[in-house]
Amino acid sequence: MKRATNQQPRGITWKAFNHLEDEDFVDDIALLSHSQKDMQEKTRCVKTTARSIGLKISHSRSKVMKINTKSNSDVLIEGKSVENVTDFKYLGNYLTADGNTSREISARIVMASTAFYKLKNIWKSNRIMKDAKLKLYTSHVRSVLLYASETRRTNQRIESKLRGFEGRCLRRILGIRWEHRVTNKEIFERTGIRPIVEEVKKRRWRWLGHVLRMSKSRHPLIALTWNPKGSRRSLYSNGCLRCNLGLPVQLSSNLQHYDEDLECQTVRPHLLAGDMYITNIYFPPPTPSPLKSINTHDHLIVGDFTKLGVCRHGRSGTGARGPDDRKPADLDKQVR
Template identity: 35%
Template sequence: MSSRGARMDWRRAARAPARLAPPHHPLKAFRPPRPPDHRHRALHSILTRSDEVLRKATESQKGIKWGSDQLNDLDYADDICLLATTLQDLTCTANAVQDEAQKTGLRVNAQKTVAMRVVTPNRDLIKIGDKQVVDVPYFCYLGSVLTPTGGTDDDVDGRIKKAKGAFAQLTPIWRSNIISRDLKLRIFVSNVKSVLLYGCETWKVTKSISTKLQVCVNKHLRQILRVFWPETISNEDLWKETRQEPINKEILRRKWSWIGHCLRRPEGNIAKMALDWNPPQGRRRKGRPAITWRRSILSDLNAVGISWDEAKERAQDRNVWRRTVEALCSSWS
């Protein structure tokens, strides 16, 4: 059929009335059955085989100590992260995965595989078969940047860049005289602020990090309100005008809401166990202890006189936990 004939058929179909179902279903339209998508079936088959490969490959391998068990890998769809405490264990696990994958027709792409070492002086090469694995100082996993020191600073810098890009793409909306200010602010919260604060529940928020985030938010809010130099507006008036709260307080509320969700999970859940997990201890360097995520949440609890064990008990009751979260947020200054 020619292109002109195709356009005519499309226009005729667009003008044609919709075929409705029989009277006992007056609002249900007939739709042709959707043909099966063989790509979905193929992807499901690959993921199923990948899970089976990992299960067999890590049965006799050593990961990291996780309570009374061993945690060998973290996987989400086709993103797989192998864990080990020694270079030898990691090499054995990687090659075991390669051997099991070849039995099912899959293979490990060594060119897309990277390794990151955390607090280890060992710099020996890691190989999968005869292919060398590249060492990297950081990598992105599920949208978050991971580094040997935790990655909060790098992750925040990346989030700020992505939020600025999302805000720039919506410039016609911010400049529009038709769209109301309330709608612009709702779009900002859903399309820009959500990008900025993605994964903030696991950040260790320091003063410098909160300042960078707050500066980014304030700048965008002033652009939405069209407050440009020499006109000025204080931060407090800006937040009141736009009905926004300080970024530290919002991160605190998101973090503790997420912690309560994890604490209500059943025993043995990885997310719940991670909140109590204590890495192998050694001798730390001289000086003040570094600020970690764990120390930050204990500091928040101490500010309102709640212990960690008491917080775990309160989290089981959603209403009690909501009041606890509000108390934690109100203690912020």
């Protein structure tokens, strides 16, 4: 890939003087460009370089995702147009051009429901103790629902869906019917299981802590402060990437200061234990980060990456108040 992309910068602007040309995962290659012309030329260089070492790009398995672009031109491989898509499934997750995760959440609930139904004989059995059933639920059902939940949307609507699904499962395991009038709070007290919404927040904080402790050259850390070229409309519905990861909006413009907070002996243990959460902050739909979006099997991504929802420092859009405009002094009101 270095031989194919070092000839001329055709990637997206990643750092002040650097470009992100591609991301590779095993034999999957993702190419990025701001224009169709650059993408076509880069694809040609990759095809030529791959052929010189006995490799070939699979046309049928290659896809193109256009993000916030009006170009109708196709990317060609050996004279054939590559299919344009608005979403695709990668590593068990549905990724979309607009960052909408509705399909992904629905698919996760369906898969978790299927896993729960396969164990219906266990839930009905009176010979199996409750603790054993709960362990099976946690390892075989809940794990399916929580897959990649660190960067997933957690607004009120989705939280309600997650609570509803888990409530139905636990009531079925405990043999509680609707006429018993048992509250969810009492169910969690009986089972000793952390509510799934709190578990999602805990995982988000732990993952965010790992990212903030990475070296400054790592892509996940760069993605938190990445400012794409161009502009996007005011109050874009998908929000910014930092908000999607659960990063306190007051500190999103100063990651170094926030990293010091994570290392604080009095704060970090509570964050890692999941005892400290952000409240009164809207977590918008998770926009695929550049790292996660481009690790696709032979996917070519072209377009204006401002639609990924990564807001600039200061004001977001025209005349709108961005999340970075808030005062750091309000942190105590948001964190408990």
